[in-house]
Amino acid sequence: MSEAAARAWVDARRDDVLRTLTEYASIPSVSTDPAYAEGIAKAADFLVELLTKSGLEHASVQPTAGHPVVTADWLHAPGQPTLLIYGHYDVQPPDPLEKWHSPPFTPAIRDGRLYARGVSDDKGPVMVAITAIAALLATSGRLPVNLKFLLEGEEEMGSAHLGPFVEAHAAELAADFVLSADGAGWRADLPTVTVASRGLCALEVTVHGAAKDLHSGRHGGSVGNPIQALARLLASLHRDNGAVAVAGFYDRVRTLSNSARAEIAALPFDEAAYLASVGALPGSGEAGWSLLERNWIRPTLEFNGISGGYAGAGGKTVIPASANAKISCRLVPHQDPHEILGLIASHLTAHCPPGVTLDIHRHAGVSQPYAIAEDHRGLVLAQQILQELHGKKVLPVRMGATIPIGEMFARCLGIDTVFFSFATSDEDYHAPNEFFRLSSLWDGIGAWIAYLSRVGEAWR
Amino acid sequence: MSEAAARAWVDARRDDVLRTLTEYASIPSVSTDPAYAEGIAKAADFLVELLTKSGLEHASVQPTAGHPVVTADWLHAPGQPTLLIYGHYDVQPPDPLEKWHSPPFTPAIRDGRLYARGVSDDKGPVMVAITAIAALLATSGRLPVNLKFLLEGEEEMGSAHLGPFVEAHAAELAADFVLSADGAGWRADLPTVTVASRGLCALEVTVHGAAKDLHSGRHGGSVGNPIQALARLLASLHRDNGAVAVAGFYDRVRTLSNSARAEIAALPFDEAAYLASVGALPGSGEAGWSLLERNWIRPTLEFNGISGGYAGAGGKTVIPASANAKISCRLVPHQDPHEILGLIASHLTAHCPPGVTLDIHRHAGVSQPYAIAEDHRGLVLAQQILQELHGKKVLPVRMGATIPIGEMFARCLGIDTVFFSFATSDEDYHAPNEFFRLSSLWDGIGAWIAYLSRVGEAWR
Numbered sequence: 001m002s003e004a005a006a007r008a009w010v011d012a013r014r015d016d017v018l019r020t021l022t023e024y025a026s027i028p029s030v031s032t033d034p035a036y037a038e039g040i041a042k043a044a045d046f047l048v049e050l051l052t053k054s055g056l057e058h059a060s061v062q063p064t065a066g067h068p069v070v071t072a073d074w075l076h077a078p079g080q081p082t083l084l085i086y087g088h089y090d091v092q093p094p095d096p097l098e099k100w101h102s103p104p105f106t107p108a109i110r111d112g113r114l115y116a117r118g119v120s121d122d123k124g125p126v127m128v129a130i131t132a133i134a135a136l137l138a139t140s141g142r143l144p145v146n147l148k149f150l151l152e153g154e155e156e157m158g159s160a161h162l163g164p165f166v167e168a169h170a171a172e173l174a175a176d177f178v179l180s181a182d183g184a185g186w187r188a189d190l191p192t193v194t195v196a197s198r199g200l201c202a203l204e205v206t207v208h209g210a211a212k213d214l215h216s217g218r219h220g221g222s223v224g225n226p227i228q229a230l231a232r233l234l235a236s237l238h239r240d241n242g243a244v245a246v247a248g249f250y251d252r253v254r255t256l257s258n259s260a261r262a263e264i265a266a267l268p269f270d271e272a273a274y275l276a277s278v279g280a281l282p283g284s285g286e287a288g289w290s291l292l293e294r295n296w297i298r299p300t301l302e303f304n305g306i307s308g309g310y311a312g313a314g315g316k317t318v319i320p321a322s323a324n325a326k327i328s329c330r331l332v333p334h335q336d337p338h339e340i341l342g343l344i345a346s347h348l349t350a351h352c353p354p355g356v357t358l359d360i361h362r363h364a365g366v367s368q369p370y371a372i373a374e375d376h377r378g379l380v381l382a383q384q385i386l387q388e389l390h391g392k393k394v395l396p397v398r399m400g401a402t403i404p405i406g407e408m409f410a411r412c413l414g415i416d417t418v419f420f421s422f423a424t425s426d427e428d429y430h431a432p433n434e435f436f437r438l439s440s441l442w443d444g445i446g447a448w449i450a451y452l453s454r455v456g457e458a459w460r
Numbered sequence: 461m462s463e464a465a466a467r468a469w470v471d472a473r474r475d476d477v478l479r480t481l482t483e484y485a486s487i488p489s490v491s492t493d494p495a496y497a498e499g500i501a502k503a504a505d506f507l508v509e510l511l512t513k514s515g516l517e518h519a520s521v522q523p524t525a526g527h528p529v530v531t532a533d534w535l536h537a538p539g540q541p542t543l544l545i546y547g548h549y550d551v552q553p554p555d556p557l558e559k560w561h562s563p564p565f566t567p568a569i570r571d572g573r574l575y576a577r578g579v580s581d582d583k584g585p586v587m588v589a590i591t592a593i594a595a596l597l598a599t600s601g602r603l604p605v606n607l608k609f610l611l612e613g614e615e616e617m618g619s620a621h622l623g624p625f626v627e628a629h630a631a632e633l634a635a636d637f638v639l640s641a642d643g644a645g646w647r648a649d650l651p652t653v654t655v656a657s658r659g660l661c662a663l664e665v666t667v668h669g670a671a672k673d674l675h676s677g678r679h680g681g682s683v684g685n686p687i688q689a690l691a692r693l694l695a696s697l698h699r700d701n702g703a704v705a706v707a708g709f710y711d712r713v714r715t716l717s718n719s720a721r722a723e724i725a726a727l728p729f730d731e732a733a734y735l736a737s738v739g740a741l742p743g744s745g746e747a748g749w750s751l752l753e754r755n756w757i758r759p760t761l762e763f764n765g766i767s768g769g770y771a772g773a774g775g776k777t778v779i780p781a782s783a784n785a786k787i788s789c790r791l792v793p794h795q796d797p798h799e800i801l802g803l804i805a806s807h808l809t810a811h812c813p814p815g816v817t818l819d820i821h822r823h824a825g826v827s828q829p830y831a832i833a834e835d836h837r838g839l840v841l842a843q844q845i846l847q848e849l850h851g852k853k854v855l856p857v858r859m860g861a862t863i864p865i866g867e868m869f870a871r872c873l874g875i876d877t878v879f880f881s882f883a884t885s886d887e888d889y890h891a892p893n894e895f896f897r898l899s900s901l902w903d904g905i906g907a908w909i910a911y912l913s914r915v916g917e918a919w920r
Contacts, residue, residue: 215889222860233691317762
């Protein structure tokens with residue numbers, strides 16, 4: 001009956017919950033850009049207040065070597081399992097700003113969706129978890145399980161300082177497994193649980209030509225053009241068939257068994273419909289693999305940004321002094337992010353054309369690929385609750401994206417991570433007009449109430 | 461004696477002259493960017509007032525299909541030749557703004573140089589011409605020659621509407637030759653006269669992938685990356701030896717005779733010192749040609765700007781929806797700008813990778829290459845006056861840059877153009893911290909006084 005009471009408590013307070021999420025999502029907590037430092041601090045403080053108000057104990061902001069983490073706990077259920085709840089309060093940069101229909105940090109509701117930067121990734125899903133706990137505590141005066149909270153501020157920049165923090169606080173953070181409010185579901189129309197995610201590493205390369213921008217007539221033909229050199233360098237990183245051309249890149253990649261590939265091929269997935277949904281054309285990517293295979297089980301090398309010279313309206317006859325490209329890779333099991341960065345850096349250095357010089361900057365945040373056993377009891381419970389909610393079979397799937405915490409918690413605490421986020425992958429969370437479905441907010445709170453109420457029995 | 465009187469008149473008014481130039485250079489008359497429309501209008505009005513105050517007649521702003529031209533005349537020297545004085549009042553865009561040591565439209569004097577956007581190209585040199593005329597009129601009450609002024613506002617965007625204006629006003633603009641206040645000297649340390657300039661054409665290409673920016677994990681491997689496609693496209697435009705790879709690009713280029721190449725090789729020019737002066741390395745450009753040849757007699761295809769995806773601090777794991785490159789070519793005699801644009805567009809279309817689409821936008825302003833006979837009497841006079849000023853032989857040289865007006869005046873009015881600008885090519889006029897030497901201002905005014913005083917006799 002406590003599940004029903006907690007759900008009723010939430011239903012009577014939907015306006016309050018939505019107002020709180022709106023306030024939270026209005027904080028510009030962009031982690032990658034130092035200009036948003038104030039937003040990061042404000043979001044952490046906001047969470048401490050919210051966790052405390054919700055009935056969690058010892059809520060506090062704790063320093064790391066980067067942006068701080070927010071922790072809290074409730075540990076008064078002896079004999080019951082202990083869950084470490086993970087989420088993050090940082091968000092992606094909002095640009096290109098001109099493409100937003102409403103300002104990124106002024107949350108707006110349209111057609112049953114709340115629009116704001118970070119509302120799907122990960123502020124909405126974290127609100128789901130906290131609200132479920134608040135409801136259980138308010139209606140029962142206690143929780144059926146022990147909880148610890150760990151909410152970080154560097155997920156969008158690779159969680160570089162979370163691992164050292166968890167290692168240093170391993171005893172305090174000890175738990176039976178991690179329940180993550182991050183890690184969006186594969187599709188809005190098909191409930192799934194995630195069993196694997198790709199790793200990530202990133203670097204940027206700057207090509208330097210002359211000491212300053214030069215007139216393209218006066219100097220054209222005389223000096224190296226950094227954009228020309230950069231284009232040649234970037235073009236050298238892929239083969240004509242779309243495969244990555246960096247020597248050694250695939251050396252540690254293990255080919256999936258035919259049966260595992262057959263399972264992926266059997267999933268209900270319409271490549272043409274997917275491409276149409278994102279407005280893309282077929283024909284790109286590594287030849288010889290299906291679209292889902294390219295996204296789930298094959299590593300990629302992507303260009304995330306390029307800049308150099310004049311980018312304003314009209315033209316400017318200039319040879320720029322430099323040009324820059326941002327590069328990132330998604331990695332599959334057994335690839336090592338640091339090794340891959342080294343291979344790419346060597347490739348770039350070896351292919352640098354004459355007349356220019358290179359600066360290569362490896363980004364600090366890397367993450368390993370991750371996988372969980374499909375019979376993990378916490379995962380099976382998540383699957384059951386989603387099946388109840390949606391009234392259909394919930395499939396285990398891999399994901400193309402990276403959730404660095406899976407591998408990190410396994411390494412630092414020796415425990416698995418169950419992803420139980422109510423964001424879905426179509427919510428534009430790394431693009432303009434990010435949104436979170438209000439239906440996911442209410443469904444998610446109900447599902448978390450059910451999960452926390454039943455996990456004690458499931459774990460037994 | 462009138463030359464000396466005019467020079468003395470200027471020497472007594474140096475502060476006034478400098479104040480006027482400072483006021484003129486503070487007007488942000490950027491032609492390529494519509495955001496500066498007010499600056500364009502203000503600069504034209506400023507010139508009308510200055511020309512009138514200097515004693516020129518009929519000064520007025522006249523509309524074209526683009527930015528207006530400023531015209532004026534003084535036609536009271538019967539039996540004397542008529543010169544059409546050309547210059548421009550528009551300037552290059554000032555960005556990257558953060559690289560300026562003082563704001564681009566707040567002129568500042570440091571070390572005998574006036575720093576401001578447009579002060580070398582072409583506001584300082586136009587002030588030289590107007591001040592010389594004002595001095596002659598103030599001291600003699602008349603001019604030894606007939607003058608017409610034509611100052612345009614679209615030189616930095618290719619002078620697309622100047623030709624039609626000149627064609628439509630051919631009778632009013634009729635003259636013996638054009639004396640241009642635009643067209644910077646080759647080097648500050650070596651006085652020269654310019655006998656040839658390269659043509660110009662430009663286009664930009666935008667590569668479109670998905671309809672919006674996408675998360676590089678969720679979608680990486682599934683959709684085309686516009687930066688990857690653009691890099692491959694741009695890399696395909698040059699061969700490994702630095703030559704342009706566009707089919708037909710060199711078809712109309714005539715190879716210079718061995719003796720003409722030997723003349724260029726005999727010029728006092730230190731490749732290593734030049735490269736050091738602009739902070740560039742050797743090894744770039746088309747193999748098989750000297751640096752001066754690559755700059756003067758060989759066509760180029762240069763990348764002037766590239767943009768796409770995330771360009772802020774740190775990283776952003778995004779696959780951008782599009783990427784853009786701005787491309788321009790410098791052309792040598794017999795190449796046709798429109799034909800070259802067509803060849804490049806065909807090449808890009810033919811090389812477009814699967815999974816993306818292209819938008820190709822040809823910039824309207826193109827210009828033909830130009831050359832003047834080395835025994836043109838107006839050119840020989842310019843050479844003599846520069847030899848007097850510098851006390852050494854003044855060499856005829858070609859230039860890598862483009863002055864579209866040479867070919868245009870030949871075609872529309874049937875007359876040649878003598879370039880007599882006192883800007884020099886090291887004055888960063890398409891880069892941050894553009895400057896004009898104050899010594900060039902005073903030397904130039906004196907030289908223009910001499911030129912206008914003697915051209916009647918030279919032309920006879």
